[in-house]
Structure formats: C-alpha cells, structure tokens
Amino acid sequence: xxxxxxxxxxxxxxxxxxxxxxxxxxxxxxxxxxxxxxxxxxxxxxxxxxxxxxxxxxxxxxxxxxxxxxxxxxxxxxxxxxxxxxxxxxxxxxxxxxxxxxxxxxxxxxxxxxxxxxxxxxxxxxxxxxxxxxxxxxxxxxxxxxxxxxxxxxxxxxxxxxxxxxxxxxxxxxxxxxxxxxxxxxxxxxxxxxxxxxxxxxxxxxxxxxxxxxxxxxxxxxxxxxxxxxxxxxxxxxxxxxxxxxxxxxxxxxxxxxxxxxxxxxxxxxxxxxxxxxxxxxxxxxxxxxxxxxxxxxxxxxxxxxxxxxxxxxxxxxxxxxxxxxxxxx
Numbered sequence: 001x002x003x004x005x006x007x008x009x010x011x012x013x014x015x016x017x018x019x020x021x022x023x024x025x026x027x028x029x030x031x032x033x034x035x036x037x038x039x040x041x042x043x044x045x046x047x048x049x050x051x052x053x054x055x056x057x058x059x060x061x062x063x064x065x066x067x068x069x070x071x072x073x074x075x076x077x078x079x080x081x082x083x084x085x086x087x088x089x090x091x092x093x094x095x096x097x098x099x100x101x102x103x104x105x106x107x108x109x110x111x112x113x114x115x116x117x118x119x120x121x122x123x124x125x126x127x128x129x130x131x132x133x134x135x136x137x138x139x140x141x142x143x144x145x146x147x148x149x150x151x152x153x154x155x156x157x158x159x160x161x162x163x164x165x166x167x168x169x170x171x172x173x174x175x176x177x178x179x180x181x182x183x184x185x186x187x188x189x190x191x192x193x194x195x196x197x198x199x200x201x202x203x204x205x206x207x208x209x210x211x212x213x214x215x216x217x218x219x220x221x222x223x224x225x226x227x228x229x230x231x232x233x234x235x236x237x238x239x240x241x242x243x244x245x246x247x248x249x250x251x252x253x254x255x256x257x258x259x260x261x262x263x264x265x266x267x268x269x270x271x272x273x274x275x276x277x278x279x280x281x282x283x284x285x286x287x288x289x290x291x292x293x294x295x296x297x298x299x300x301x302x303x304x305x306x307x308x309x310x311x312x313x314x315x316x317x318x319x320x321x322x323x324x325x326x327x328x329x330x
C-alpha cells in the first residue's frame with residue numbers, strides 16, 4: 001500500500017538530526033535488516049519512547065526503486081490470486097459491513113492508500129459514495145475499474161479539499177508507509193465531517209510476534225514501512241490530531257497468522273518474505289529457488305497452526321496488527 005514520501009531534498013546528515021515525531025527524542029541504531037533485494041537497511045529506535053524508523057531519506061531514488069517495484073502490485077486484476085485473494089475480498093466485505101453499523105444511513109467514505117479498491121467496492125455496494133487516493137498507477141486503475149469512477153492518483157497532500165466533508169476515512173495498513181504520519185492525520189481531521197469515523201490498521205510493534213522475532217518480523221516489511229509503531233504510539237498520534245478512540249481490535253485472520261508463519265521462516269534463514277512473494281499473482285523464481293507450488297504448499301502447511309498463537313496474542317491485547325476506530329473531536 002504505497003502512499004506518500006517526502007518531497008524535501010533532505011540529506012543523510014539531515015536525517016540524523018531529525019527528532020522523534022512523538023517525543024522529540026534522539027534515535028540510536030537498532031538493527032541491520034536485509035530486504036527483498038540484496039540491499040541491507042538500517043533501523044533506529046527512539047531512546048525515549050521506542051518509536052522505530054527505517055533510516056532512509058524517503059525522497060532517495062534508491063529507496064523508491066527498492067520499495068515499490070512493478071512486481072509489488074502483482075499481475076492482472078489483483079495483487080494476489082486464489083484463496084489469498086478470496087480471503088482479502090471477504091475481509092473487505094466484512095470490514096465494510098462492520099463499519100456501516102456506526103451510521104444510520106450511507107454517507108461519504110474515503111480510502112487513502114486504497115490499493116486495488118476492495119474496500120471501496122464493498123462500501124459502494126452498501127450505498128456509500130466513495131473516493132480513493134493511491135500513488136500506484138496499477139493499483140489506481142484497478143480501483144477505478146471496480147468503483148466505476150476516477151480516484152486521486154498521487155500523494156494525499158496533492159488532493160483538493162472535498163466538496164463535502166468525509167463521513168468515514170480508512171487508513172488500512174497505510175500509516176506505516178508515510179514519512180510524516182502526524183501530518184496525514186491532521187489533514188484527515190480537517191477534511192472530515194463532525195463526529196466522522198477514522199479507521200486505522202497498522203502492524204503492532206508491541207505484539208508478541210514483533211517482540212519474539214525482532215528484525216525477522218514480517219511486518220517490518222523493509223524497505224516499504226518507514227516506521228514501526230506500538231499501539232500507544234498510534235493512540236498518541238491520533239489524540240494529538242484531534243481524535244478520540246472508540247474501540248481497538250487485535251485479531252486479523254487476514255494478517256496475523258501470516259505474520260507468525262512468515263516471521264518464523266525469516267528467522268530460520270529462508271529468503272526474506274519468500275512465502276509472501278510466492279503468493280502474489282505475479283511471481284518469478286530466483287536462480288536455485290524452489291518451484292512456486294512447493295512454496296505455496298509450505299505456506300498452507302504453516303498458516304493453519306499459526307492461527308493458534310495469533311488467537312492467544314489477540315486475547316492478551318498484543319495482536320500482530322491492530323485496527324483502531326476513532327471519532328473526530330471538534
């Protein structure tokens with residue numbers, strides 16, 4: 001889910017001087033993590049609050065090339081294929097029905113970083129007027145085909161003020177891709193109607209799987225995720241942007257079991273996130289890599305048992321990913 005990258009021409013020295021967005025603390029080296037390519041990425045953590053960031057300048061061309069290659073969005077009409085795509089579509093429909101219960105009648109919904117438009121398509125079928133924002137041309141085209149209208153192609157900062165305020169805004173696994181999440185949340189607050197609903201899904205750096213696997217955790221997703229936040233970090237960002245929390249959900253069948261399975265393989269020394277890449281609709285084998293069917297078979301073998309730790313971490317309020325619902329405060 002690509003979204004925004006800073007336009008500034010910050011130097012590496014500027015990066016070292018940047019303070020934590022939450023507490024103005026200083027950053028110190030944490031990990032070296034290999035990505036999907038041969039590039040190794042440095043991670044830093046705040047010495048006060050524990051905020052984790054990828055130590056890159058988001059405007060750097062090397063970062064852009066490694067973060068969002070053409071293959072990231074899969075091939076054809078969807079990012080994934082088969083049962084994985086079916087699960088994503090099912091999750092989007094369930095999410096839409098769940099959120100619609102907060103409203104007496106359909107309104108206007110915006111999905112920032114909307115990907116291929118599964119959520120917007122589901123909301124439109126429920127009678128909502130929908131809009132999207134996406135930087136990937138491939139993903140944006142899929143969304144437009146699904147909802148039958150254009151969306152904003154580009155960064156959220158380049159969006160015009162809406163003719164009517166939004167009643168619901170979705171940030172589904174997007175905030176971690178953003179160089180300035182606090183700016184995005186303030187922008188959303190200004191574009192929303194009174195008492196509008198904001199939904200934020202993010203990986204949880206305070207989860208059991210994150211703490212157990214550390215630099216091998218799947219949801220670090222180098223080099224795309226520019227930050228890795230705890231639930232407490234998200235709550236503080238939202239509160240300072242003018243939102244109040246309604247509820248938080250710690251279990252996701254779509255994300256959390258997979259986080260356990262892929263993190264385990266990463267820790268065992270397999271090529272980073274190889275199972276995830278193999279499940280995409282566009283997949284090419286590297287020299288010496290196992291055939292696609294064998295990697296997919298391994299995925300299904302691991303995903304079933306991985307539901308068990310995902311359930312237990314969610315029960316302990318330490319889910320690998322969290323979905324938090326916020327209301328706009330005036």
